[in-house]
Every structure is written in C-alpha cells, then in structure tokens.
Amino acid sequence: MSSNLIIGASSVFQREYNTADKYEFELHNMSEFFFAYGLFFAKVLTALIALVFAVAIIASARQKKDEGPELKVTNLNQKYRDLQMRLRHAVMNKKQFKQFAKQQQKSIKQQQKATPKSTARSKMFVLDFDGDIKATEVATLRDEITTMLSVAEPQDEVLLKLDNSGGLVHEHGLAASQLQRIKDAKLNFTVAVDKVAASGGYMMACVADKIIAAPFAILGSIGVLAQLPNFNRMLDKHGIDFEQHTAGEYKRTVTMFGKNSDKEREKLKLDLQETHRLFREFVAGNRPKLNIDEVATGEHWYGLQALDRRLIDEVKTSDEFLVDAINDYDIYQIKMEIKKPLQERIVGGLGSISEGLRNRFAAQQNDSKYL
Numbered sequence: 001m002s003s004n005l006i007i008g009a010s011s012v013f014q015r016e017y018n019t020a021d022k023y024e025f026e027l028h029n030m031s032e033f034f035f036a037y038g039l040f041f042a043k044v045l046t047a048l049i050a051l052v053f054a055v056a057i058i059a060s061a062r063q064k065k066d067e068g069p070e071l072k073v074t075n076l077n078q079k080y081r082d083l084q085m086r087l088r089h090a091v092m093n094k095k096q097f098k099q100f101a102k103q104q105q106k107s108i109k110q111q112q113k114a115t116p117k118s119t120a121r122s123k124m125f126v127l128d129f130d131g132d133i134k135a136t137e138v139a140t141l142r143d144e145i146t147t148m149l150s151v152a153e154p155q156d157e158v159l160l161k162l163d164n165s166g167g168l169v170h171e172h173g174l175a176a177s178q179l180q181r182i183k184d185a186k187l188n189f190t191v192a193v194d195k196v197a198a199s200g201g202y203m204m205a206c207v208a209d210k211i212i213a214a215p216f217a218i219l220g221s222i223g224v225l226a227q228l229p230n231f232n233r234m235l236d237k238h239g240i241d242f243e244q245h246t247a248g249e250y251k252r253t254v255t256m257f258g259k260n261s262d263k264e265r266e267k268l269k270l271d272l273q274e275t276h277r278l279f280r281e282f283v284a285g286n287r288p289k290l291n292i293d294e295v296a297t298g299e300h301w302y303g304l305q306a307l308d309r310r311l312i313d314e315v316k317t318s319d320e321f322l323v324d325a326i327n328d329y330d331i332y333q334i335k336m337e338i339k340k341p342l343q344e345r346i347v348g349g350l351g352s353i354s355e356g357l358r359n360r361f362a363a364q365q366n367d368s369k370y371l
Contacts, residue, residue, distance in 0.1 A: 076331040124329040131164025135171035140336040157188040166199025192318035206286040211312040213303040223298025
C-alpha cells in the first residue's frame with residue numbers, strides 16, 4: 001500500500017517536473033522569438049531612417065537647383081467653363097448634357113471662324129495683393145508686374161484684387177510705386193476691393209484708373225498714426241537707468257524707455273503732419289475729383305458711402321467684374337509663388353492643423369454671433 005503511494009507521488013512529481021520543464025522551454029523559445037523580432041524591427045527602422053535621410057538630401061539638392069520664385073498662370077476663362085460644365089453634368093441627365101456639349105462645341109467653332117486670325121482678343125491680367133503691416137507681398141508683386149508688362153499690349157487691361165488695411169508708410173509707398181508702373185505703361189488699370197483698402201491700402205488703390213468695391217468693403221482712413229508704450233516710470237521705480245546717445249538734435253524724438261519731453265512730442269506731431277500732407281497730396285493727385293478735405297480725416301467708409309464721397313467709382317465685387325469681362329477678354333490670373341524649404345512646409349502644415357483644431361474647439365465653446 002505504501003509503495004503504491006510512493007509510486008503515485010513519484011509519478012505526480014514527474015508530471016509536474018515535465019510540465020515545468022515544458023513551460024521553461026516555451027518561455028525560452030518566446031524570449032528568442034521576441035529577441036529576433038526586436039532585432040528585425042531595429043534593422044527595418046534603421047533602413048527607414050537611412051531612406052528618409054537619402055530622400056531629404058535629394059529633395060534639398062533639387063530644391064537648391066530650382067531655387068527662385070515660380071510663376072503660376074491660370075486661365076480663368078477655362079476655369080469658369082470647366083466649373084459650369086461640371087455643374088451642368090450634375091444637374092442634367094445624360095441625354096441633355098450630351099446635347100448641350102455638342103451645342104457648346106458648335107458655338108465655339110462658329111466663334112473661331114467669325115474671328116479673323118489676324119485679330120487677337122484683348123487680354124486681362126489679374127493680380128492679387130493680400131496686405132500686412134509690412135506689405136511683404138511687394139517682393140512678389142514687383143516680379144509679377146515686371147513679367148506682365150513684358151508681354152502686355154496697349155489694348156490689354158489689368159485687375160488688381162486688393163485686400164489691405166495699411167501699415168508702414170515706406171513699405172506701402174513702394175507698393176503704390178509698383179502699381180504706378182502699370183499706369184505709366186498706359187494699360188487700363190482697375191482695383192477691386194472686396195474687403196478692405198484703408199490707409200496704406202487706399203494709397204495703393206488710388207493709383208488705379210478705376211476703383212470698384214463691394215457694398216460693405218472698408219475704404220479711406222487717409223491719416224497717419226504713431227503709438228508706442230513708455231516704460232520710463234517702471235524702470236525708474238526699479239532703479240534702472242536708460243541711456244541714449246545721439247548726434248543730431250532730432251535723430252531720436254520720443255522713446256519707449258527714456259523720459260519724453262514736450263519738445264520731442266511736438267516734433268513727432270510735426271513729422272506726422274508732414275507725412276499726412278504728403279499722403280493727402282498723393283491721393284488728391286490720383287483722384288482729382290475727390291474733396292480731399294472731406295475724406296482726409298482718418299475716417300473710413302463702407303462701399304456705398306465711399307461711392308458718395310468719390311473714393312470709388314462703382315459698387316461691384318471682383319467676381320461680378322470678371323464675369324462681365326469673360327466674353328470680351330482672355331483672362332489670366334498670375335501669381336509669383338516662393339518655394340518654401342521642405343522643413344518649413346512640414347512645420348507649416350502641422351501648424352495649420354493645430355490652428356484648425358484650436359479654432360474648431362473655440363467655436364464649440366463660444367456660440368456668440370458676429371456681423
């Protein structure tokens with residue numbers, strides 16, 4: 001009886017020993033598998049990193065080869081025709097659309113036959129200017145104008161779609177001088193303001209032969225502004241001295257850190273008045289029908305009000321202007337684009353995504369309505 005118990009216990013122990021040995025063997029195999037997998041993953045990751053570096057080097061070399069601005073030209077006649085055809089394709093049945101497409105092709109052929117080959121259609125060149133305080137788009141605007149003037153003919157026209165709320169005097173003065181080149185070339189020149197052309201923006205707009213604006217576009221603000229904080233009392237309170245050395249009585253007038261005198265403030269006001277005088281004369285010279293004393297007060301007006309004060313010539317959006325011109329002109333939108341480095345494009349794309357998420361979150365948190 002006791003021997004049977006010993007044999008039974010021995011067999012149980014043997015089974016448990018075998019099971020433990022089996023688990024240990026499986027654990028060893030699993031550890032070898034994970035080690036091999038980790039080694040394989042490390043090799044793949046290293047190869048990917050090497051590939052990314054190779055692509056970056058090739059892209060950087062290609063970008064250096066293609067450095068410089070790139071001119072983008074869009075045929076707006078074709079763009080509008082394509083959009084119209086897409087919409088008709090969506091709203092018409094197959095038979096109707098096929099019939100309409102045939103009629104369109106027949107009409108185009110008849111128009112081509114009726115137009116003598118020696119007679120070229122007039123062209124309209126469309127430029128865009130989105131302003132900021134430093135008028136940074138002047139860098140591309142000057143190239144766009146130079147390129148356009150090299151091919152434009154006397155019967156051609158130019159439309160500038162302007163959105164600019166003003167900024168530094170000398171920067172916007174340069175922008176206005178670039179637009180003056182269009183007038184000097186004797187081309188019909190129109191500025192369209194859909195949103196805002198104020199202060200330095202209106203300085204640019206007034207160069208045109210004709211100004212059109214949307215009903216609620218903002219125009220005017222023919223004035224000059226200078227403002228800056230002064231930290232002198234705070235520095236004095238904390239025992240911090242500020243020194244400034246100049247040669248020339250008016251090399252520097254008011255300052256952010258020193259104590260400003262009445263004489264310095266008066267000099268700044270005189271400088272502002274002189275700049276305002278030049279601004280007034282520039283606008284009056286380009287818009288002789290204006291009552292300059294009435295509009296050069298620093299105030300701004302909406303499109304309909306601006307028409308009454310002759311700041312503009314017609315209330316019309318840029319879209320209406322282009323649609324009206326599409327049958328008489330071959331319309332080309334030109335834009336000089338500066339290629340950004342690959343790293344900057346990646347960072348900019350991530351920034352745009354982040355900003356979009358922030359705006360969406362803010363919109364969900366705030367249900368206020370604005371006009």
